[in-house]
Structure formats: structure tokens, C-alpha cells
Amino acid sequence: MEENVEIRCRSCHHRFRVPGLKVFVECPNCSQKWRLIWFDEATATILAPDSWVAFQRKMKEVKK
Numbered sequence: 001m002e003e004n005v006e007i008r009c010r011s012c013h014h015r016f017r018v019p020g021l022k023v024f025v026e027c028p029n030c031s032q033k034w035r036l037i038w039f040d041e042a043t044a045t046i047l048a049p050d051s052w053v054a055f056q057r058k059m060k061e062v063k064k
Contacts, residue, residue: 005044007036011058024050032058 004017007025014029020041026033033050049055 003042005042007044010046
């Protein structure tokens, strides 16, 4: 059973829904790409950015 699960972006803190068991997602608010880990079909959390280099570059730009 695949259902939409709500997660919170760790970059902009915007909540958004993702399809069940999808490994890579993109925040619709800030366009940050994330890698997810699934505990079961209804529970997911962000594991890491898709690219640490891109994430760090983006965070430096935000702080300026």
C-alpha cells in the first residue's frame, strides 16, 4: 500500500507530502533535494541531502 507521507524539509522547514517508498524527493518550497529512509510504508525521515556539496553551497548563500 503506497500512501503519501508528510515530511518537513530540513533546509526551509516547509512541510510537504511525498509518495510512499520514494527514495529521493525535492522540496517544492526551496528545491532542496533529499534522500529519505523508510521505516515502513507510512513512516519516513530525511537521511541526508542528495549532494552535500550542493547543500553546503546553498547554506552559505542563505547566510550572506
